[in-house]
Every structure is written in structure tokens, then in C-alpha cells.
Amino acid sequence: MCAPDLLGTLGSFTLFTTRPGDDEYKESKGSVVSLVQGENCFSGKIDGPAMKKNGSDMTLSIPMRGEIDPRRPIVKLWIGKQKQALQLTPGNYSPWQKLKFSAGFHKPVCGLARFLVTQIKPHLQIYMSPINIDPEKPVLPISHPFYYAIHLAKLHGPFSTLGLAEDTWALNEGVIDEEAFLKQTYDIYEERQTLFMDHLRRNKEGLTVSVFDTTDRIQHMFFRYLSVDHPANAGQDTDTHKFAVEQAYARSDELVGRVMQEIDRRDLLMVISDHGFKPFKWGVNLNSWLWQEGYLVLEDGKSPGGNWFENVNWTKTRAYAYGLAGIFINTRGREKFGTVEQPHEKEALANEIKKKLEKLSDDENACKPIRRVVFSQQEFKGPYASEAPDLLIGFETGYRASWNCAKGKVTEDIIEPNIKKWSGDHSIDPPLVPGSFFSNWKLKDLEPEISIMDIAPTVLDLFGLDKPKFQDGKVLHLSPPSSRHGDGEK
Secondary structure: OOOOOOOOOOOOOEEEEOOOOOOOOOOOOOEEEEOEEEOOEEEEEEEEEEEEEOOEEEEEEEEEEEEEOOOOOOEEEEEOOOOOOEEEOOOOOOOOEEEEEOOOOOOOEEEEEOEEEEEOOOOOEEEEOOOEEOOOOOOOOOOOOOHHHHHHHHHHOOOOOOOOOOOHHHHHOOOOOHHHHHHHHHHHHHHHHHHHHHHHHHOOOOOOOOOOOHHHHHHHHHHHHHOOOOHHHOOOOOOOOOOHHHHHHHHHHHHHHHHHHHOOOOOOOEEEOOOOOEEEEEEEOHHHHHHHOOOOOEOOOOOOOOOOOOOEOOOOOOEEEEOOOEEEEOEEOOEOOOOEOOOHHHHHHHHHHHHHHOOOOEHHHOEOOEEEEEEHHHHOOOOOHHHOOOEEEEEOOEEEEOHHHHOOOOOOOOEEEOOOOOOEEOOOOHHHOOOOEEEOOEEOOOOOOOOHHHHHHHHHHHOOOOOOOOOOOOOOOEEOOOOOOOOOEO
């Protein structure tokens, strides 16, 4: 999940365009690069990672040029010193392309990207996926042992290495459409399936684990189809991909069937999800609420609106929200400009905010957006518990921290409609989005509650190992079925 792209981000796409003065994507999560256009030809550059040279920052880049076929919808693209043109047709992704960024006397920095022509007329637009770290020549350790990624690339060819490989932000911002997103998502799914099945066949004993996030990504981006009154449906097609979520689960079921055919009766198969899903219709801007209640203070004469807590007066602010689930008390001795003394003043303020938030009402939708508020110090334990938000917000179904709240932007509105394609989520009160557990072995005892934290202790126990003292969770007692495959247990 956390493996970065070659730029060090969690996924930054590039849109190449000949459209002049285009500011449509000025707040984009990616880069918009203007192409120099001639008659049926264009040129530009692909920006790569940054590095220091002679004490100054510089960005490595690769030149590119292309031609537009005047008779057919084909774009020819030459990258760097390539002699063979890459032929692109609208709506069809290129294979993975090797990108080699020259770093002078240093070794070249290698990455992978795919290209997609999204429009030829009236203006050419070419989408480039985030530049993945090349598994065959990894500039960072993306596997253990280090050579394992290289081994897989030699064996199966290039594959995505980015943690969040499916480009949800390109779809959110209209750089690619839903059809292109689905193609990309299922291409990545097929890559992971190939790697997983290969390892399963070659691994005669031990443990094989693979994460398939297809169901997660598709539900994030297509959940609006399951909710007729979703704000993201306004003015949008609601029929073309209305079965996208169902189809994702059907594909997953097919994979489970293939695995069942490969394994022996003595082999244990566990299919686990870490959470469920619910519609994300309305965002709650906790920073706007804190501002209106006087807990977050702006500089004198300044209006709300800037990102990343712009114009916040930290010497007068007592609480702020950051990310998707929590509120931090501006604690003296922890924050740089902390104003709240601990423990008693901090505890009293936290209780006050909790009581008010649990009474917050969304009058327009006749609903209470927040189901409960808990104190992280009571919920968490361990050496990093102090790094958590002081208050954890358990949102009700249909709500989540708003996009503006997540990036520290104060607005006039507390409740904001979510009109992005990212229309489903699970960052809400955990009991509302439980995960799933399926196994081809039977549970000996009906456990009162199964947690994802139980999986690691269970696996260790199957190998005759005790769980470490610091590890949460319990051992699930499983027994092999009497038949070859047995009946799956939920």
C-alpha cells in the first residue's frame, strides 16, 4: 500500500496536452504538461525524479516527440532515443514502457509507465500513468529479498509496483473516464493473479499471501451506482457501469475457484477482507465546525478557504482536524505552538468537543453525521499510541471527513456534498463496515468475534510458533474438512 512511485509520491499521473492555457486541472493530483505543437506533430518531455547536482535541485527528464496520423486515429510516440515508435490509438493503453532517466555519472534511474490517448481533436491529450519503480531495475528496495522483484520481472515481464496502483485520482479529476479506469484496474488484477498463481504452484510448503485490491478500488469509484440518491450521480450516467461492483466480486469468486482447484485438502485457504464498504455521500468538515465553535482561530481579518491550515492562528487555536478520522488537541509541549495544558485542561477540552460533536445534526438530510467519538488513548495501546489523533470520529453511514477537511481547509460549510467519483468509503465507525473471513477449513469453535488481528497469531500457531508478546489477536482453531474441498465457513 505504501510503495511509492518513482517521484516519491503515492501516485502522480501526467496529462500531456496541446490545449493552450489549460487551467482545468490547476489543483490536480498529477501534472499537466503542455506539448509544443506543429503540423501533425508535437514534442515535450517526461519529468522524472528530482536530484541534487552541485548543491542545486534538478529534475531528471526524458524528451519525447510524436506524430498524429492525418488519416487514421493513430498517434506515434518516440520516447528518448527510441527508434521504434509507440503506436497509440484512443481508448487503448500501451504496454508498460521502460523509462530510463540519465543521472550523469550515477546509474540511470529506471521506471515504468503506460500511455493512453484520451483525445486527438480538437486538442491532443495523452495520459501517462504514475511512473512505477521498475521491478527489474529497482532504485529502491521494493521486495525482500531485494532480488525477488527482479526475479519476478525476468520471469513474467514488467508489472505495477506502486502501492495504490489503480489511478483513482485520474478518474476523480476527469483525466481518464470510467471505462479507462476499469481497463487499468483489471490489467493490474491480471498481473497480480499471474504472480500469485505462479508462486502458489511453485511453493510446495509454507505460506503464500497476495493482496488483491480490485474490489476495494472499484467500490471506491463505482459505489454511486448502488445509491440512487448519491450526490455524485447528479448529471452523470447511472446505467453503463451499474454492475461494476457485482462484476468485481464475480471475478474474485472465479479466482477463489481457480485456487481451490490448485490446492490439496490438507492446504488451508483463507480469504480475508480488512473492512467493508458504505456509500460516501456527504463530507463533514471538522475544521469548519471547530472554527465556527471557536476551537480553531484564523488570523485577524482573514477569511477561510486556504489549504493546509492557511491563515490559522496557532497561538489561539485549541484543536484542529487532519486526515480522515481524527481531531488533535493543540497540546503544549507536543505541537510547536501548543496552547492546551495537559493533562487536566486537555482532558476537559476533549470531553467538551466529544459531547458537542455527538449532538451535531445535518438538518438538510435529517441525520446525525457522527455516531460516536472515542478517545484514542483509551482505544489504542503501544509505543505509538501518542501519535494518533486525540479524538477518533466514528462517522455514520453515508458520511466521512470531507475532502477539504482532510487537507486542512476551513470552509463556510460544515456539511459538503461528495460529488467525486470516489463515492464509496470505509473511513467510518468500524462496526458499520466489518470485514469478511472465509476458510476451507472449519472453525472448531464458533468464535464470538473474528478480527483481522487474529490472522497472524493463527498462522504462527499453524507453524508451531508462539505469537510475540507485543502482538494483538488470538489463535483461531481450524480443522481440515473431511472432503477434498469441504464446505466454506463464514
